[in-house]
Amino acid sequence: MGASQGEHLSLNFSQLFDNKTMASPSEDVSPPDSPASDGSGTMPSPGRVDGSPAIARRQSEDRLDAGNDDEDEDPEEEGEETAPREDDDDEEDEEDDDEEEITASVLTFTGSSKKAPRERRNQFLDVEAEVDEDEDENEDDEDELNELKDNFIADTHPDDLADLPVGGETDDRRHRELDRRREMEASLDAEKQAEILRQRYSKIRTGRALGDSAVVPKRLLLPSVDDPSIWAVRCKEGKEREAVFAIMKRIEERMGTKEELAITSAFERGGTHSTMKGFIYVEAQRQADIMVALTDLMNVYPRTKMMLVEIKEMPDLLRVTKTPALEPGAYVRLKRPPKYAGDLAQVIDVTDTGLELRVRFVPRLDYGLHEDVNAPTDAFGAKRKRPVAGPRPPQRLFSEVEARKRHSKLLGGGTAGAKSWNYAGDEYVNGYCEKEVKLQTLIVKDVNPTLEEVTRFASGAEDGTENLDLNALAASLKASTANASYLPGDIIEVYEDEQKGVIGKAISVQADIVTMAVSEGDLKGQTIEVPVKGLRKRFRNGDHVKVIGGSRFRDEVGMVVKISEDRVTLLSDHGNTEITVFSKDLREASDSGGSGSLGKFELWDLVQLDPSTVACIVKVDRESLVVLDQNNQTRTVMPSQISNKLEKRRHAVATDRNGNEIRLDETVKENGGEARSGKIIHIHRAYLFLRNPSQNENAGVFVTRTTAVSSVAAKGAVTASTGPDLTSMNPAMKRNPATGGDMAPPKSFGRDRSIGQTVTIRKGPYKGLLGIVKEATDSNARVELHTKNKTVNVSKDDLAFKDKLTGQEFNPNSRGGFGGGRGGATPRGRGGLGSATPGGWDGGRTPGAAGGVERTPAWGARTPAVANGGRTPAWKSSGDNAGGRTPGWADGSRTVNPYDGSRTSYGGGNRTPAWSSGAKTPAYGVSDGFAAGSKTPGYGGGGNDTWGSKTPAYQQPASNDNWGSNQQQSNNGWGANSYDAPTPGVNMSAPTPAAMNAPTPGAYSAPTPAPYNAPTPAAAPTPAPGWGGGGGGGWGAPTPQAMDAPTPGAQQGYYAAPTPGAYGAMPETPAANWQDDNQPRYTDN
């Protein structure tokens, strides 16, 4: 046995030697015999057992042979299958581990049941079989087993060869045999070899646990409890890699010595940016091995608590994360010192290890401004440093001048040419602070520099232009927002790697893989998957795009005018400005364009900035607005700074320098200056905001004064454009044409009503004096002054007529209607008062009222307005053209017509007592001189049916009874358009509740009802309120009614027929109401 042992040993070693000399590649090595097999724990490393590898080997061989010596034969194969032992191979990969595991189990098994039945052993043969691929002989299983055992013994370090018996290493018989066989095999042709292999393996194909294929399911490769464990060992932060290198060095040093390290592997995780920094990981069977391996190493602390890594966490430890490579020009953020925390810095230079960088950043210096002069000094006279309190200084480029002021001692090294300074231990170049920093003090991920920050680094070129390194910026930005921005449907282009140049449409996006359907090129029609990082969006000139993402121009919409690489220049829809952004920040826009609004503020709105300043919004940004104020200054404001928005006043009118009306949307031109022209978008007091779309700045908006422009449109163009001339078509007009166009101004008949009136003079040298009219012509009056006995000639327009008794001002030419006119301004409360006084009756006696009765200006006035539109009818026209322009007029003079929906027929509705007057003056105007509207019921009762049915043409004259009122409102308007006549409103107006309200004194004042009601309910008393209207206090009562009642109708314009005011009242005759006496109903109006 001993001899055979010896032979065995020598054999094994010779085999080992043989393998080595032949440089047998590791693929020849079977998994069970792989180097791992001796690390598997079944056999301790020879060197460690008793310091003598040989003895260790022998011992183990003895042990094994004790059970197996009879099966021990044919050493040749053993030689084939024995792998060289590689003690120093610490870096086993997972597969090795796995195989190792298998081997371990094999060995355990053989150790425990050596006489296993064949079938069971066959299982292991599978393992074996796959090992000796090169073998052609059909071996007995027993032999294989023996072989295995022998392998263990044979696994000897080359150094151990020295311990071999003499002749062991020189006996090369086996070698030669092996050589021969190899040669023979090599000479066989491939087919034969394949045949042999098939024969050999065909019967054992089934029942394999592990295939011999290269592909092994990953989960089977995962570590198990039988594998060496991994411990996390503390080390100094930042020194992880160094520690691992030190371990490697130690392994090399001790390889083959007695103190060989028993650890399997050692590694560190992810360097400085890992969350696991401060640890290295060591793989070994026993914790004690690690302790041995790591003692006395620098920066590693094996004596502190080691952490055992759980098995399921082991694979994660080896997961590779790519660390972003920093290149000069890239942007990073500083973490330290606190003063600069979060500040952007630019990488200038990177050391080879990538662990240290030179960066530059904008310094935050106060040059000792806030230094505590009284701070205690230490022994060396240096001030003790105190933590900086308060806000850190703002970012400003280094200033030599500032530094010299207080700290000239600290400043040094400056050369004017180099612009490089040393200040307080730091180096400043071109105003930036340059510093060597460690990678771990930087934030390199998700830097997201804003354009504002980056522009600080934009070194101004000599010509003053800023050259921004967009490429570096792009690189910094790309990493952060790479994947978020692709959507299915985007047209994308691959610009990197193999598929470079492929263009297609994104179909789906999953994480950072985009599936795209290729639309151009060789791959057309195919669907490929590409990683996001090599992608960019593709646009073409003229595409309508919207800016998305983090860009400053977010939400701008515009058209692409230029594309270079991934930078796209677009022309913004608003304001005609050009913007350059990265294509990743763009998206195809729907045709609708951007909102152009921020909250309630929209482009071109007029806003009030402070009580004296208004401005027009010329640009809407994401968070701010740019406005152009009335002083032609542009400023940026936040929405919160705007006190309110001024609604557009559609009817705002101004006059240009020639006195012509100008309105919104008209085109005007500046006189003088740059002679700019534009469309009026706002009129505010004397300022015009104009817009000229072809102007570039301020979105085409500019401001000017009304007096500086002149209207470009022909005079009256606006009115002409309101629609076709209805006059020519109205059948009513045709039947009763207003012959001769304009009606002559009405003549007053008989004695001039102003004669004998008390007047005050309103203008001229006699202004303010009181007198009595002695004589009068149409336009002038001779007034006998009270003050001195003198009679002067004054224009009638300059007279104010006073009531002799009350001193109340009135218009002698008005009929009762004047009361109506006034009524608009009269509060209800006054009516109440007035009605309680007999004054109402007094009013009735006023000449004005009386005169009105006789005069029927209604008739006279008839249609002055028809053609004369703008003029006040009749007498007023003589001297007072201004009346024509009163707003009331203007409004009234328009018809509402369906082609011009924006205007209301009685636009001035609220102010037009005319309505009321019209209402009660059914044609008979004559008798209804007092027109206060209140009396109508009487009439209406009599004939409202008739009136209602009147032809418009007929009614027209009746309607202009408002005459007297100085605020000639809508009735003139009436005249102005004969077509108004047919409006239902007019017909309805007779029975308006207003009329019925009139007799309801109750509503207005308690005392009155009795007197009013007492008289016959019929017409007789009705005028009374109307008179009151003429007189003063009393008229108050009816007036509001007159006002109120028609208003709803009026406001609703032409088609107001269905208003309750008009229609609702319609069925009931006013008379009936009058008698009913149930006034409250009407007061509801």
Added chain:
Amino acid sequence: MFFVLSLTHQVTLHPSYFGRNMHELVTGKLLKDVEGTCTGRYFIITIMDTVDISEGRILPGSGLAEFTVHYRAVVWRPFKGETVDAIVTSVNAVGFFADAGPLPLFVSSHLIPTDIKFDPNATPPQFTNNEDSVIEVGTHVRVKLIGTRAEVGGMYAIASIREDYLGSPANELPDVYKADHEQLD
């Protein structure tokens, strides 16, 4: 590109127009309403004829009569890539604006040949290559539309003159053609 399209339009007529000449009025109103407008996709240049005027329908509540009018109209739809002639309306450093009939368009300086540069010192300011090509307000230019955009009541386009045969008249005909013409003369 110009097209003849069959279109319909609803015309409403005020009651006071009701009468014998109602159809004329409807037609007149149609012209007034429709001619020269922009739908967002095309401009209606002119109405050729009305094919059919439906019976009027009184709209409840207002008394207006509504007619459905079928008519044929010549429309112009500017297309991307279409070449049009335009008249320059304003010139500034970033480009120039021009009107192609009803269509205002903008030619960015990026889309102007590099040799034609903005000259702010000229009066009026102009784009010029200091040779034969001068683009100032009033110049006729031939441009190629590269993008159009619809706005409320109008359209807007971006155009380019950065191609052969585009730009101001001097650029329109390359020398070869000029030579040809001379020979012909």
